[in-house]
Amino acid sequence: MSWILIAEQSLNGLQFGLMLFLLAAGLTLVFGIMDMINLAHGSLYMLGAFLASTFVQLTGSFTAGVLLAIPATALLGMALEVSVLRTLYARDHMAQVLATFALILIINELTRLVWGSDAALPMPGALSGPVELMPGLPYSAYRLVIIAVGLAVAVLLYFLVTKTRVGMLVRAGASNREMALAMGVNIRLLFTLVFGAGAALCAVAGAMLAPLLAVQVGMGENILILAFVVIVIGGIGSIRGALVGALLVGIVDTIGRAFLPILFGVFFQPRAASAAGPAIASVSIYLLMAVVLYFKPQGLFPARG
Amino acid sequence: MKKNIFLSLIFVLFPLAMLWADQLFYVSFASRVMIYAIAATSLNLVLGYGGMISFGHAAFVGTGAYVGSILIAEGVTSAFIGWPAAIAVSALAAWIIGAISLRTRGVYFIMITLAFAQMMFYLVNSMKAYGGDEGLSLRQRPSLGFELGNEVAFYYVVLFLLLLSIFLLYRLMRSRFGRVVIAIRENEARAEAIGFPVFRYKLACFVIAGAAAGLAGALLASHGKYVNPNVLHWAQSGTLMIMVILGGIGNLWGGVLGAAVLLGLEHVISDYPIGWLAQLAPNYQQHANLGVGMVMLAIVLFAPQGIAGLLERRKHAPA
Numbered sequence: 001m002s003w004i005l006i007a008e009q010s011l012n013g014l015q016f017g018l019m020l021f022l023l024a025a026g027l028t029l030v031f032g033i034m035d036m037i038n039l040a041h042g043s044l045y046m047l048g049a050f051l052a053s054t055f056v057q058l059t060g061s062f063t064a065g066v067l068l069a070i071p072a073t074a075l076l077g078m079a080l081e082v083s084v085l086r087t088l089y090a091r092d093h094m095a096q097v098l099a100t101f102a103l104i105l106i107i108n109e110l111t112r113l114v115w116g117s118d119a120a121l122p123m124p125g126a127l128s129g130p131v132e133l134m135p136g137l138p139y140s141a142y143r144l145v146i147i148a149v150g151l152a153v154a155v156l157l158y159f160l161v162t163k164t165r166v167g168m169l170v171r172a173g174a175s176n177r178e179m180a181l182a183m184g185v186n187i188r189l190l191f192t193l194v195f196g197a198g199a200a201l202c203a204v205a206g207a208m209l210a211p212l213l214a215v216q217v218g219m220g221e222n223i224l225i226l227a228f229v230v231i232v233i234g235g236i237g238s239i240r241g242a243l244v245g246a247l248l249v250g251i252v253d254t255i256g257r258a259f260l261p262i263l264f265g266v267f268f269q270p271r272a273a274s275a276a277g278p279a280i281a282s283v284s285i286y287l288l289m290a291v292v293l294y295f296k297p298q299g300l301f302p303a304r305g
Numbered sequence: 306m307k308k309n310i311f312l313s314l315i316f317v318l319f320p321l322a323m324l325w326a327d328q329l330f331y332v333s334f335a336s337r338v339m340i341y342a343i344a345a346t347s348l349n350l351v352l353g354y355g356g357m358i359s360f361g362h363a364a365f366v367g368t369g370a371y372v373g374s375i376l377i378a379e380g381v382t383s384a385f386i387g388w389p390a391a392i393a394v395s396a397l398a399a400w401i402i403g404a405i406s407l408r409t410r411g412v413y414f415i416m417i418t419l420a421f422a423q424m425m426f427y428l429v430n431s432m433k434a435y436g437g438d439e440g441l442s443l444r445q446r447p448s449l450g451f452e453l454g455n456e457v458a459f460y461y462v463v464l465f466l467l468l469l470s471i472f473l474l475y476r477l478m479r480s481r482f483g484r485v486v487i488a489i490r491e492n493e494a495r496a497e498a499i500g501f502p503v504f505r506y507k508l509a510c511f512v513i514a515g516a517a518a519g520l521a522g523a524l525l526a527s528h529g530k531y532v533n534p535n536v537l538h539w540a541q542s543g544t545l546m547i548m549v550i551l552g553g554i555g556n557l558w559g560g561v562l563g564a565a566v567l568l569g570l571e572h573v574i575s576d577y578p579i580g581w582l583a584q585l586a587p588n589y590q591q592h593a594n595l596g597v598g599m600v601m602l603a604i605v606l607f608a609p610q611g612i613a614g615l616l617e618r619r620k621h622a623p624a
Contacts, residue, residue, distance in 0.1 A: 031412075084602070093411065093412060095609065097543075098546060099605040102599075103598070105595070108594065109592045112591075113595075225419065229416070279430060289420050293409055293416075293417055297408070297410075
């Protein structure tokens with residue numbers, strides 16, 4: 001096991017964690033402000049990827065396609081919020097889980113009708129090669145771009161939430177909705193905007209990850225569960241918690257996948273190790289969540305005091 | 306009473322009528338519906354009566370399915386061993402998962418039950434000796450001393466087990482235990498203040514439901530002679546929840562109604578071409594989930610008490 005492998009896998013973990021953060025940030029705000037469980041968040045991620053694939057084909061440019069997909073997904077997200085999700089705020093969690101689960105089925109089938117089961121979004125040619133980060137450490141240029149985009153969005157989001165007036169309202173809404181309402185905050189409008197922003201973040205993650213993973217119906221569901229794990233670990237409603245949780249999950253998942261089989265190989269038969277390794281790695285993030293919840297039932301950074 | 310005898314007669318005579326009409330497929334389909342009805346009824350105990358929103362019920366169905374299947378694959382073909390073993394292991398799993406999860410509340414409970422179900426899903430996926438992600442095919446159904454390969458015989462066994470489950474649920478909810486569980490659902494703090502050991506009651510409720518789900522799982526694997534990790538997939542937990550809500554949450558027959566309507570709807574959409582719809586959208590049958598999703602959404606938005614609630618509302622409405 002060489003340091004190159006460790007460095008490479010850590011960067012992969014960082015890259016995956018940052019993309020998870022983009023998903024989790026929107027989810028945690030929706031969850032925190034309106035106390036609303038939105039399983040259809042992953043569907044917006046999927047729609048972002050499909051829209052990006054179409055726009056990239058239409059414009060012939062990767063950047064232009066992704067930049068067009070972001071507002072388009074945000075509009076779809078806001079339309080979804082105004083039409084269906086808004087009526088669910090007053091309902092209990094079970095109704096929200098079921099209604100948004102129904103939305104997943106509906107959006108999946110509509111996507112299949114419009115695009116078919118999958119779409120292509122090739123990596124831009126200029127970024128497909130490796131970059132020599134340090135002598136002897138080549139790393140995918142495209143993954144570096146993802147890391148840069150993820151960091152940029154995270155910084156932008158941090159600035160928005162902590163330094164601007166809109167951000168202040170969002171934080172007020174997340175920590176005490178009734179009080180914010182009493183102070184005259186237009187929570188309804190604010191929430192539609194937050195939902196649109198969350199959808200835009202989904203689109204960024206979906207479009208950026210699309211060349212690495214496959215653009216297909218159902219792609220949103222597994223990553224959605226991971227995003228939920230992230231916000232539960234981080235503490236619901238907390239952006240900071242989402243960032244910490246996302247990096248934790250991203251790194252544990254990636255490192256676990258890469259190194260647990262090797263580690264197991266030291267103690268067990270190679271065949272048993274290669275069979276059990278990936279499964280244990282998948283289990284490790286859920287184990288992480290169960291342990292965090294056991295000791296801190298409100299997550300690492302509880303938003304409500 | 307007359308109505309009940311009439312209904313029972315339909316259920317008892319149904320396979321014979323189908324046999325006469327040479328439509329054995331529907332006997333098998335009815336068995337599948339009744340197996341899902343057992344699973345949904347067990348979830349209804351947790352969800353509707355206990356008020357615990359568990360999003361990982363498929364874990365117990367899956368545990369039962371795998372225990373039953375592995376025993377058959379290893380040569381233990383008696384259902385008298387296989388099904389009780391499935392029930393016992395699922396109950397044990399529910400006891401461990403419940404003991405940890407029930408310490409959390411609200412959203413965190415939903416998420417931690419989901420997390421445990423996901424862990425089981427990946428563990429089962431990694432069991433290469435028993436098919437891994439490809440699943441496990443069985444050479445035969447288990448035996449009850451007589452041949453269960455016969456669809457009609459299997460139907461009657463499942464019918465008996467379903468009625469037994471409903472009867473037990475009915476008795477349970479009228480017992481002291483059931484009253485306490487409902488009291489906890491209505492007001493946990495008050496129940497605690499009166500002096501009931503709330504945590505133990507909730508855990509017991511969770512374990513009973515897990516055990517019944519395990520039986521449903523073992524039946525499901527016996528019925529299809531096949532099991533794969535998808536029985537533990539989180540979408541399966543969601544589907545079971547939908548059956549409960551669709552049928553009627555906290556209603557004795559909710560799980561049965563929900564399973565029948567949901568599976569029936571899926572079957573009708575995907576297997577019966579509707580002329581005008583096919584002209585409008587030629588491939589609509591491949592998109593059965595679109596219809597299922599729409600119906601689900603409509604039920605949640607407009608009929609929160611499910612089908613049983615709608616029926617009762619009609620019964621109580623002034624004529």
